[in-house]
């Protein structure tokens with residue numbers, strides 16, 4: 001009984017039904033569509049003490065602004081690695097975290113965040129900061145050490161999300177710290193998108209999962225699998241509502257469907273970048289099996305690999321990479337964002353990649369399997 005109650009409460013919390021004043025529900029638009037832009041791997045905050053770090057952060061601001069103005073999405077998903085915390089030596093991580101939202105916030109678009117492996121990493125002191133005597137010079141004033149945050153400590157996931165929610169006076173953030181039993185994974189929650197017509201009838205469920213990394217291993221735990229199963233049973237017992245999944249680090253299933261690195265991407269895969277091997281999670285503890293068993297789950301979207309932007313089928317699921325959006329992080333492939341557009345009736349999913357310069361490519365209509 002208590003267990004049931006906990007599940008109910010977690011579901012209610014995840015849907016923003018209790019606690020803080022609920023923001024306006026997400027809903028399919030009048031034209032029956034709901035469009036999501038995925039901002040992956042922004043990597044804000046690199047080398048703030050040089051010219052190139054701040055310059056590339058401005059580049060990331062520009063990419064997001066260009067995509068938002070061209071696409072006018074209804075929602076934005078920040079797909080992890082918003083900041084390169086191993087390069088942020090000050091309590092500024094929450095400032096960079098907040099900056100990542102500014103183009104979206106200024107356009108009044110709601111968003112959600114999930115964690116990548118860099119967001120809560122501890123600071124790695126650049127070796128050139130150490131004098132020959134082994135003392136760190138000016139970048140970190142000795143008088144303020146170590147409690148000012150000028151230390152090796154990263155900013156915990158919980159602190160980043162809590163700061164995000166606190167600063168969100170406009171009520172645009174839909175992020176949540178997730179149920180306590182899944183900590184240290186934090187970004188585990190569900191958002192529903194309501195039907196264009198029926199007032200309270202959900203027409204799409206978006207599940208966000210924390211795929212780890214940084215302060216703990218890069219995995220989706222068995223506890224998260226059980227959480228997904230209970231949430232989806234509770235919210236969508238007959239599988240009538242289509243479901244989409246978002247996390248940061250590709251599961252090992254991605255390695256099975258991946259076109260050989262550096263080769264041309266050919267059907268049934270669709271994409272333009274295939275410049276590296278998939279860097280998967282450390283283990284697979286049942287999440288893919290749970291997802292593949294649910295016909296209502298249509299696709300998974302991940303970031304993490306900056307040199308990949310394809311979608312490939314896996315059973316009846318579609319496994320997609322986003323597109324490296326930030327000017328931070330490795331790789332100098334042109335920046336862009338994956339856009340995912342759903343139609344409510346009949347349900348369909350289209351996706352494409354919108355580049356910083358305004359061009360689009362890699363259009364795909366997800367094959368949702370007539371047999372499902």
Ligand SMILES: *[C@@H]1O[C@H](CO)[C@@H](O)[C@H](O)[C@H]1NC(C)=O
Pocket residue numbers: 048049090092095
């Ligand atoms: C950290 O934030 C403070 C206050 O906004 C700012 O003056 C400083 O330049 C920032 N430092 C870095 C490294 O970003």
Ligand SMILES: *[C@@H]1O[C@H](CO)[C@@H](O)[C@H](O)[C@H]1NC(C)=O
Pocket residue numbers: 334355357358359
């Ligand atoms: C935009 O950038 C892409 C590379 O991503 C390039 O192929 C294309 O030609 C560019 N288009 C324009 C209009 O500059």
